[in-house]
Amino acid sequence: MAPFNLAPLAGSFGYFAIFLLLGFAFGVVLELSGFGDSRRLAAQFYLRDMTVLKVMFTGIAVAAVLIHLASAFQLLDMSRVWINPTYLVPGIVGGLIMGVGFIVGGFCPGTSLVAAATLKLDGVMFVLGGLFGALMFGETVAGFDAWWHSSSMGRFTISDWLGIPTGVAVLLVVLMAIGAFVAGELAEKRFGGSLTSADTDPARETSLSVGRPSLAGVRGLLMAGSVAALAVVVVLKGQPSVADRWHWIAPRADSLVTGRAIFVDPAEIVALRRDLTLSVHILEVRSEADYNLFHLAGSKRISLADTQDPRVVRELLAASDNTILFLASNGEQAATEAWRRLEAQGVFNVYVAEGGINHWLDVYPPFPGVAERVASPAGGGSEDALAWRFGIAVGERCASSHPDIARQEPLPDAGFAASGAPGATAWFDGTNALPRPFTKRVKLQRKVTAKGGCG
Amino acid sequence: MPSPSRRAAAYINPYLGGALLGVVLFLSFYVTGNGLGASAAINRVQVGILSVFDHAHVDRIAYMSDLGGGDRRPLVDPSVYMLLGTLLGGLVSGLLNGRVRAETRRGPRVSVAARWALAFVGGALMMYGARMARGCTSGQALSGGAVLSVGSFAFMFAIFASAYLLALPLRRLWN
Numbered sequence: 001m002a003p004f005n006l007a008p009l010a011g012s013f014g015y016f017a018i019f020l021l022l023g024f025a026f027g028v029v030l031e032l033s034g035f036g037d038s039r040r041l042a043a044q045f046y047l048r049d050m051t052v053l054k055v056m057f058t059g060i061a062v063a064a065v066l067i068h069l070a071s072a073f074q075l076l077d078m079s080r081v082w083i084n085p086t087y088l089v090p091g092i093v094g095g096l097i098m099g100v101g102f103i104v105g106g107f108c109p110g111t112s113l114v115a116a117a118t119l120k121l122d123g124v125m126f127v128l129g130g131l132f133g134a135l136m137f138g139e140t141v142a143g144f145d146a147w148w149h150s151s152s153m154g155r156f157t158i159s160d161w162l163g164i165p166t167g168v169a170v171l172l173v174v175l176m177a178i179g180a181f182v183a184g185e186l187a188e189k190r191f192g193g194s195l196t197s198a199d200t201d202p203a204r205e206t207s208l209s210v211g212r213p214s215l216a217g218v219r220g221l222l223m224a225g226s227v228a229a230l231a232v233v234v235v236l237k238g239q240p241s242v243a244d245r246w247h248w249i250a251p252r253a254d255s256l257v258t259g260r261a262i263f264v265d266p267a268e269i270v271a272l273r274r275d276l277t278l279s280v281h282i283l284e285v286r287s288e289a290d291y292n293l294f295h296l297a298g299s300k301r302i303s304l305a306d307t308q309d310p311r312v313v314r315e316l317l318a319a320s321d322n323t324i325l326f327l328a329s330n331g332e333q334a335a336t337e338a339w340r341r342l343e344a345q346g347v348f349n350v351y352v353a354e355g356g357i358n359h360w361l362d363v364y365p366p367f368p369g370v371a372e373r374v375a376s377p378a379g380g381g382s383e384d385a386l387a388w389r390f391g392i393a394v395g396e397r398c399a400s401s402h403p404d405i406a407r408q409e410p411l412p413d414a415g416f417a418a419s420g421a422p423g424a425t426a427w428f429d430g431t432n433a434l435p436r437p438f439t440k441r442v443k444l445q446r447k448v449t450a451k452g453g454c455g
Numbered sequence: 456m457p458s459p460s461r462r463a464a465a466y467i468n469p470y471l472g473g474a475l476l477g478v479v480l481f482l483s484f485y486v487t488g489n490g491l492g493a494s495a496a497i498n499r500v501q502v503g504i505l506s507v508f509d510h511a512h513v514d515r516i517a518y519m520s521d522l523g524g525g526d527r528r529p530l531v532d533p534s535v536y537m538l539l540g541t542l543l544g545g546l547v548s549g550l551l552n553g554r555v556r557a558e559t560r561r562g563p564r565v566s567v568a569a570r571w572a573l574a575f576v577g578g579a580l581m582m583y584g585a586r587m588a589r590g591c592t593s594g595q596a597l598s599g600g601a602v603l604s605v606g607s608f609a610f611m612f613a614i615f616a617s618a619y620l621l622a623l624p625l626r627r628l629w630n
Binding site: 137 | 482534541544
């Protein structure tokens with residue numbers, strides 16, 4: 001399913017040819033629309049020629065409809081599509097500065113490339129200025145780095161913001177664009193032609209924006225109507241549910257589960273928790289009672305329902321590239337189920353603790369006075385019942401909860417207690433049971449859509 | 456103004472241009488999972504040029520070193536190929552339509568030299584703002600807008616707001 005994983009192609013001729021072709025089409029469209037002419041772009045701000053508004057908003061509306069239509073019909077996996085993360089304040093201030101550059105310079109970066117390519121010397125000067133501006137940003141950004149990363153809201157769409165279905169948000173964008181077009185046409189009728197550039201630009205004479213408004217109007221109405229109709233289809237069809245996504249991944253997920261590729265030995269989890277270059281998170285899919293009796297240090301408890309909560313999933317999707325997520329239940333059942341759901345929603349680097357908490361306690365046994373292994377668990381023998389009986393709820397106040405920060409070397413004997421008798425330590429106290437051999441299962445994956453074309 | 460030796464073709468209807476742009480943008484998302492862009496590539500070209508003259512300086516500045524520090528090659532990146540494609544596409548379309556001509560487009564009251572200076576200053580401001588906003592009109596407003604990013608819409612309105620506010624005081628530049 002699209003978007004295609006281009007990572008295996010990286011560096012090859014075909015990989016770069018794809019981007020070359022997309023850029024080529026982009027350049028052709030900008031040039032055909034007249035974006036190589038600074039006067040035409042600037043005329044936008046004197047309400048004489050609303051080409052910029054028309055092209056941009058039509059582009060956004062058409063692309064938004066096509067993208068979400070493809071997603072609705074399960075041809076495009078939106079979780080793997082790059083959505084520009086929102087840094088609200090730097091974005092707005094950057095936009096305000098760009099507005100100044102736009103009215104002074106007469107281009108934006110993309111259009112200046114097309115102007116330069118068609119030998120418009122002002123476009124060439126603009127590109128040179130752009131290189132200088134990029135240099136200046138690089139030189140100064142260290143001075144306001146914290147602010148530049150402030151007001152970060154991550155992947156935050158209009159539908160998240162307004163709490164409406166994605167399709168409705170698409171329809172709103174289309175309607176907003178149509179409203180802007182009506183306003184633009186009225187503005188052109190009122191202000192357009194007061195200073196026509198037809199005398200200096202032969203292209204303007206035959207521009208379709210002047211002359212025969214009735215025919216253009218009918219065609220425009222038809223086009224706006226069909227885009228809006230497609231947006232309505234997006235609304236009615238709805239975006240794929242978690243269950244739909246589940247079907248997409250089912251064959252691959254099944255083979256990973258039966259091949260045990262996602263089940264990670266406790267010792268590997270401990271080793272990864274020690275690695276300071278990684279961000280290891282543990283989510284325990286367990287009841288609150290079991291969690292209170294014992295849990296792994298720093299873990300959070302979630303329910304199976306939480307794994308489909310958009311807010312929870314969005315946070316997990318926004319995690320950094322070095323994040324590894326481990327799911328643990330008492331056995332493996334609930335955690336495996338949660339793994340499927342998160343996998344279906346495109347969360348990266350998710351694994352399951354092998355054997356769950358029960359096995360974890362086998363590997364790192366608690367002090368015998370705290371808990372003991374029971375043959376028939378209270379849960380009625382289900383695979384996911386806690387197979388340990390705790391005298392008191394210890395939570396994470398137990399060496400078994402945090403073997404990673406326990407001492408690796410025995411501390412020097414201070415002489416307070418009789419030394420020796422190491423065989424008596426049948427429980428894990430931070431000095432024994434390590435290291436433990438294990439098969440490495442975790443393979444850190446990089447997100448495919450690491451960066452946007454422009455960001 | 457001397458009359459051109461060859462008549463240039465008309466620009467296409469802006470709504471048709473916009474629809475084509477929308478299709479290209481969709482294809483970009485469909486194939487690569489990413490939108491279109493220009494400013495990141497311009498940034499990479501800048502770092503590439505700088506590192507020819509003073510590579511150690513690129514290494515010292517964290518922001519530039521991300522793109523071209525050490526043995527990183529700032530120009531070996533999809534965005535740079537997209538930039539090359541944009542230049543080529545603009546050139547080919549311009550050639551086919553008889554619009555490739557060395558000239559300076561400017562307002563009637565602005566001299567060529569002044570227009571060049573203004574274009575340079577405008578370009579510098581534009582790219583400074585584009586890096587601050589993490590994308591330009593293409594990569595942030597257009598691409599982010601198509602996937603409904605809230606920040607992209609706020610950014611887009613900020614551009615239009617400040618350009619419209621300054622349009623009146625600066626009207627001598629273009630009228």
